Structure formats: structure tokens, C-alpha cells
Amino acid sequence: DAARDADVLLKFKETLASGGGDVALHNWVAGSSPCRANVTQWAGLLCNLDGSVRGLQLENMSLSGALTTDVLVDLPALRTLSFKNNSFEGSIPDMSKLRALRSLYLSGNKFSGAIPDAMFLGMQWLKKVHLSRNAFTGRIPGSLVGAARLLELRLDDNQFEGHIPDFRQSGLWLVNVSYNNLEGPIPHRLAKMSPNWFEGNEDLCGAPLSDACGSPSTKLSAALIIAIISITISILLVVAALILIARRREKEEEAQTTQLPSSKSIKIEHLPADKPDHRPAHHGGGKKVPKEEQGKLIFVKEGAVKFDIQDLLRASAEVLGSGNFGSSYKAILLEGPAVVVKRFKEMNGVGREDFHEHMRRLGRLSHPNLLPLVAYYYRKEEKLLVTDYVFNGSLAHMLHGGHGSNLPPLDWPARLKIIKGVARGLAYLYEELPMLTVPHGHLKSSNVLLDSAFEPILSDYALVPVMNRTHASQIMVAFKSPECVQSGKPCKKSDVWSFGILMLEILTGKFPANYLRQGRVGTDLASWVNSVVREEWTGEVFDSNMKGTQGGEGEMLKLLHIALACSDTDADKRCELGEALAKIEDLKEYDDGHSLVVG
Numbered sequence: 038d039a040a041r042d043a044d045v046l047l048k049f050k051e052t053l054a055s056g057g058g059d060v061a062l063h064n065w066v067a068g069s070s071p072c073r074a075n076v077t078q079w080a081g082l083l084c085n086l087d088g089s090v091r092g093l094q095l096e097n098m099s100l101s102g103a104l105t106t107d108v109l110v111d112l113p114a115l116r117t118l119s120f121k122n123n124s125f126e127g128s129i130p131d132m133s134k135l136r137a138l139r140s141l142y143l144s145g146n147k148f149s150g151a152i153p154d155a156m157f158l159g160m161q162w163l164k165k166v167h168l169s170r171n172a173f174t175g176r177i178p179g180s181l182v183g184a185a186r187l188l189e190l191r192l193d194d195n196q197f198e199g200h201i202p203d204f205r206q207s208g209l210w211l212v213n214v215s216y217n218n219l220e221g222p223i224p225h226r227l228a229k230m231s232p233n234w235f236e237g238n239e240d241l242c243g244a245p246l247s248d249a250c251g252s253p254s255t256k257l258s259a260a261l262i263i264a265i266i267s268i269t270i271s272i273l274l275v276v277a278a279l280i281l282i283a284r285r286r287e288k289e290e291e292a293q294t295t296q297l298p299s300s301k302s303i304k305i306e307h308l309p310a311d312k313p314d315h316r317p318a319h320h321g322g323g324k325k326v327p328k329e330e331q332g333k334l335i336f337v338k339e340g341a342v343k344f345d346i347q348d349l350l351r352a353s354a355e356v357l358g359s360g361n362f363g364s365s366y367k368a369i370l371l372e373g374p375a376v377v378v379k380r381f382k383e384m385n386g387v388g389r390e391d392f393h394e395h396m397r398r399l400g401r402l403s404h405p406n407l408l409p410l411v412a413y414y415y416r417k418e419e420k421l422l423v424t425d426y427v428f429n430g431s432l433a434h435m436l437h438g439g440h441g442s443n444l445p446p447l448d449w450p451a452r453l454k455i456i457k458g459v460a461r462g463l464a465y466l467y468e469e470l471p472m473l474t475v476p477h478g479h480l481k482s483s484n485v486l487l488d489s490a491f492e493p494i495l496s497d498y499a500l501v502p503v504m505n506r507t508h509a510s511q512i513m514v515a516f517k518s519p520e521c522v523q524s525g526k527p528c529k530k531s532d533v534w535s536f537g538i539l540m541l542e543i544l545t546g547k548f549p550a551n552y553l554r555q556g557r558v559g560t561d562l563a564s565w566v567n568s569v570v571r572e573e574w575t576g577e578v579f580d581s582n583m584k585g586t587q588g589g590e591g592e593m594l595k596l597l598h599i600a601l602a603c604s605d606t607d608a609d610k611r612c613e614l615g616e617a618l619a620k621i622e623d624l625k626e627y628d629d630g631h632s633l634v635v636g
């Protein structure tokens with residue numbers, strides 16, 4: 038209760054008194070309440086709706102001295118502790134009794150000494166531990182390996198030594214140990230994370246770093262073997278390329294003698310035709326894009342059917358729509374599949390080489406719920422991205438297509454299947470692109486395509502890094518999340534917000550853009566749903582066109598709550614992606630008690 042919380046906090050304030058707590062926490066006074074519902078009354082608190090204290094956020098307050106958190110054990114609702122960017126010194130306070138803690142932020146202080154190995158033992162709920170920019174020494178505490186729900190661990194800029202413990206938690210997506218004195222192999226589970234998170238440790242080895250593990254002599258011989266293999270592969274590639282060129286010449290000569298089709302629905306106007314040579318190029322790996330490949334379609338996947346710009350010009354094409362970046366066309370090639378060509382202007386966020394590198398990175402992605410990039414074309418003024426054509430068009434069209442759509446409205450099982458697929462696609466992007474702040478960045482219903490089995494396929498993902506900054510901030514969905522509207526840049530949880538709004542769109546059938554007023558916080562689909570739910574008309578929010586809901590009401594309600602937790606205006610309170618995914622996977626088509634269950 039409030040009086041007990043106040044009591045505990047005042048005792049805690051006393052421990053900070055000589056280190057600046059008296060000044061910084063001057064409105065923590067006896068006789069007043071720390072929280073009024075979820076509105077904080079005392080500086081630096083996070084409050085729950087029931088008025089209990091959920092967190093302490095005493096950041097940038099010039100607090101100094103030793104930190105002891107023992108008294109906080111008596112705050113039953115405490116989940117978050119942040120003392121970031123102060124001048125606390127001495128050893129880390131004993132956290133082991135704060136078993137329910139979710140997040141601990143001590144970055145940017147002067148803490149020193151080793152952290153006891155068992156410090157985090159039994160802290161089953163721990164999700165985020167940020168201890169960056171201190172002077173911690175000794176080993177990384179092994180008990181962190183047992184924190185099954187751990188998502189983020191930041192230990193950068195300290196003096197930790199020894200090996201990195203063998204982390205295996207599936208949700209762990211960020212481990213930054215850069216600039217310490219760590220040594221030995223990087224655990225397998227962390228091999229796909231950004232190499233930057235491991236740099237500045239002289240003796241760390243193994244992926245994602247380029248230094249292989251092993252003794253210096255084996256390293257040398259490994260390097261030699263790699264060199265020999267690469268030379269052999271290069272020779273083979275050159276020979277293969279020569280054979281291919283010869284074959285293609287023959288084919289082209291043949292093709293010139295055959296008749297070209299005269300009827301096209303439309304022309305893909307102004308497709309770049311400024312280079313004499315339009316033959317397709319393949320670029321699987323390597324750093325630089327050779328001169329002769331510039332101005333051609335570059336294929337990013339081995340084994341794809343190859344074609345060139347001329348083939349696209351000859352293909353019969355149909356405008357699919359024009360979006361915020363440019364237009365998208367469906368082109369049916371004379372030989373080969375139907376493809377979609379999307380033109381992008383304002384895509385000069387990075388230089389030529391970085392652009393190619395990013396496209397190669399996208400080319401390496403492969404997941405049933407992601408639209409694979411087939412090829413791309415680079416010119417300074419515009420880029421073309423070529424992808425597969427997806428049979429049933431977009432979810433936006435399915436939900437809001439109105440009279441133009443002759444397909445029946447999606448029923449509840451189909452909507453749940455779509456949400457599960459989107460969740461899996463997102464999880465994969467987060468796993469593969471941990472270096473991006475917003476691995477998707479443009480999640481909305483027109484970028485969820487549906488294949489012939491109505492499986493969802495995500496498109497237009499991971500493009501924030503290559504877009505021009507101002508353009509991106511005006512149009513990309515991640516920039517529309519409430520915290521972005523205020524700060525102007527996408528934040529870690531912007532994709533979660535977009536996913537929350539997408540789920541609400543699927544459940545309500547309402548079009549989110551109709552609710553979103555740019556530049557104003559608190560005007561989005563989630564606010565509308567929240568207001569209806571508050572008035573206890575929850576049933577009213579569901580799309581009246583959604584059939585097949587009988588027996589699934591309980592599960593639909595659960596999904597509604599997950600969606601609302603993901604679209605919380607307050608990014609701190611917003612659900613974590615991993616948390617939402619786990620709950621979504623558990624949802625069934627029917628409430629418990631019915632026999633049919635979808636996977």
C-alpha cells in the first residue's frame with residue numbers, strides 16, 4: 038500500500054542523503070503519496086495503475102557515494118531499477134534479494150570491483166541488465182546464464198576479464214561486451230550478433246569476430262587454407278562466368294531472330310536504360326561491386342532465375358499501386374516467374390558500397406514469412422528492388438478492399454494464422470538483424486502480403502538504414518510510434534508498437550491511418566480501442582465481418598490484450614517483442630475445452 042511504499046522510499050532516501058539525495062529527491066516527503074494511480078508524484082518513480090511503485094528511475098541526478106538497495110526488498114511491486122548516469126562508486130549493491138526485478142540499469146557510474154558470481158541467482162524474471170561504462174573487474178557473473186528470460190546484457194566499457202559464459206537463452210538478442218579484457222571463444226549462441234558488441238577485447242575470438250579461435254600457428258595454417266580455397270574458387274568462378282557469357286551470347290543471338298510480343302498492358306516507363314550493357318549480374322559475396330556490374334540488375338541469391346533490365350522492359354506489366362516511395366509494378370517475364378519491381382526514390386541514406394553491402398545482407402535472409410529480395414538495381418537517383426509476386430495481394434486490401442475485393446472477409450482462424458506468421462517473420466528479422474534499431478521499420482497491413490494459402494509474407498523490411506533520413510522520418514511507420522513523434526528517431530520498441538497497431542487493425546477491421554494524427558501523441562487506433570474497452574464495451578471493438586469467432590472469444594480477448602500491451606504509448610511499459618511472441622504462439626483457434634487446436 039501507499040503508506041508502506043512511502044516509508045520504504047523515505048528510508049532509501051536517507052541512504053542517499055549525503056550523496057546529493059536530499060536535493061534531487063526533495064519532493065519525497067513524509068505525509069504525501071509517491072504515486073497517485075499510475076501518475077508519479079515523487080521525482081524519479083514509475084507507478085502502477087493501483088498506485089504501487091513499479092520502478093525507480095533516478096537517472097542523471099548527480100547522485101554519488103555508495104549505493105545500497107536492501108530496503109527496497111519491501112517494495113513488493115518493484116520491477117525496474119535505474120540509476121544510470123550518476124557518480125555512484127564502490128561495489129555493486131546486492132541485488133540478490135530483489136528476485137522479481139525485470140530491469141537493472143547501472144550504466145554510466147563509477148562502480149568498481151568484481152560482481153559476485155551468484156549475484157543473479159534465482160532472478161528468473163530478469164530481462165535487462167545494463168552495467169556499461171563503469172569500472173567493474175573480475176569475471177562476468179555465471180548466474181546470468183540461469184536468468185532464463187534475459188533479453189539484453191550490456192557490459193561494455195568495463196574491465197571484465199576471463200571467458201564469456203555460455204549464454205543460451207533463446208530471447209537474448211543483445212549482448213554488448215565491447216571494450217573489456219575478455220578472452221577466449223565467443224559462445225555459439227552469440228555468433229550472429231553484431232561484431233561491434235565484441236570489439237575492444239584483444240583476446241576474444243570466433244564469430245561474429247573475424248578472428249578464428251586456435252593457437253597462432255593453427256591460425257596461420259587456417260589462413261593459408263582459406264587463401265588457397267579462395268584462389269581455387271575464384272579461378273572456378275572465372276571459368277564458370279566465361280562459359281555463362283558464351284552461352285548467353287548464343288541465346289541472345291537466337292532470341293533476336295524470334296518475334297517479340299507486341300501487346301503489353303503498360304510499359305514500365307522510364308526504367309533506367311542509360312547503360313549500354315543490361316545483362317544481369319550475380320553478386321553473392323565479396324566486398325566491392327565491380328565496375329562492369331554497375332548499372333545492371335544484381336541478383337542476390339544463388340540459383341534464382343536470371344533476367345535483365347531488357348527482359349523487364351519487354352515483360353507485360355501492371356501497376357500494383359503507388360506507395361510512399363514510388364510505384365510498384367507486376368511484371369510477367371517471357372520466361373520465368375511473375376515478379377514485382379518497386380521503384381525507390383530518396384534511398385541515398387548510405388553510400389554506394391554500404392548500399393550494396395546492405396542488399397547482400399538482405400539477400401542472405403530466408404524465412405517462409407519474409408518476401409525474399411530477388412535482385413536490385415542501383416542508380417544514384419533511384420533504386421529498383423525486384424521481389425517475387427505474391428498471389429493474394431496485401432492484407433490491407435483483404436481487410437479494407439471494400440467493393441474492389443471479391444474475396445470473402447477473413448475469419449478468426451485465418452486472422453490468427455496471419456498474426457502468428459507475422460510474429461514469426463518479425464522474430465526472424467530480430468534474430469538476423471540485431472544491429473538495426475528497427476529491424477522491420479515499415480510494418481503495416483499493405484506490407485503484409487498473403488500467398489495462395491493466406492500465409493502472411495512481410496515486405497519492405499529493414500530499409501530504414503538505406504533511406505534518406507528526412508524522407509524516412511516522414512513516411513516510415515516506425516517513425517510514427519508515439520516516442521518517435523516526440524524524439525524524431527525510431528526507437529528500439531517502435532516495431533513492437535507497429536506490430537501492436539497491426540494486430541488491432543486485424544482484430545477491429547479499422548484502418549489505423551484514420552486514427553493517426555501526425556505529430557500528436559495519444560491519437561491512434563490503440564487509444565480508440567482503449568477507450569471502448571474502458572467503457573466496458575469490449576465486444577464492440579471486434580470486426581463485425583470477422584466470422585468463425587464462436588468458441589474463440591476468450592482467445593480473441595487474450596490477443597486484444599497482447600495487442601494493447603504492444604501498442605502502449607509509454608515505450609517503457611510497452612511489451613517486449615519476445616514476450617508478445619511467446620504469448621501469441623500459445624493462442625489457439627478455440628478456447629480451452631474445445632478439441633481443435635491450431636499450431
Ligand SMILES: Nc1ncnc2c1ncn2[C@@H]1O[C@H](COP(=O)(O)OP(=O)(O)OP(=O)(O)O)[C@@H](O)[C@H]1O
Binds near residue numbers: 377408497
Ligand atoms: N510482391 C508483391 N506481390 C503482390 N502485391 C504487392 C507486392 N508488393 C507490393 N504489392 C502491393 O502493391 C501495392 C503497392 O505497394 P507499395 O509497396 O508500392 O506501396 P504501399 O505498401 O502501399 O506503401 P509504401 O510505399 O509505404 O510501402 C500494395 O497494395 C501492395 O500490397
